[in-house]
Amino acid sequence: MGNIEDIVDSLESKISKVLHKLELLRLENSKLSEAIATSQQELKNQKLLVASWEEKYEALKLANSMLGSDDNKRETKLKINALIRDIDHCIAQLSE
Template sequence: MSNIEDIVDSLENKISKVLHKLELLKLANSKLSKELEASKQEIQNQKKLNAQWEEKYEALKVANTILGSDDNKRETKLKINALIREIDYCIAQLSD
């Protein structure tokens, strides 16, 4: 009879250890999930910041060309033409 009790005690002990390990893994998983979400948010913020800097860079290139820089004249002309077409479209929409 003692042998069965020892086996049951051993099983209970092992089950207790497994349950404890499970709890630790759940906590670790939860922590990692929070870190993942924070990292995703940081990536989104960095993408927005990058896009803002790219817009500023493009505006600076256009401004430099307008001021007389020969580097980006073609791009600036295309951008100005696109803006003129957009304005013409808006005027046409308002006329209707």
């Protein structure tokens, strides 16, 4: 009978260790999930910041070309033509 008790005690000990390890893994998983969420939010913020800077850069490029910069004259003409087409389209819709 002592042999069975030893086996049961050994199993209880192993189950206890497994349950403890499971709890540790759950805690680590929770921490990692929080870290992922934080990183994703930071990435989203960085993407918004980059988009904002790109928009400012394009506006600056357009302003420079309107001031007589030779580098972007073609782009400026295309942009102005696109704006004129948009305005014409809006006027056509309003006149209907």
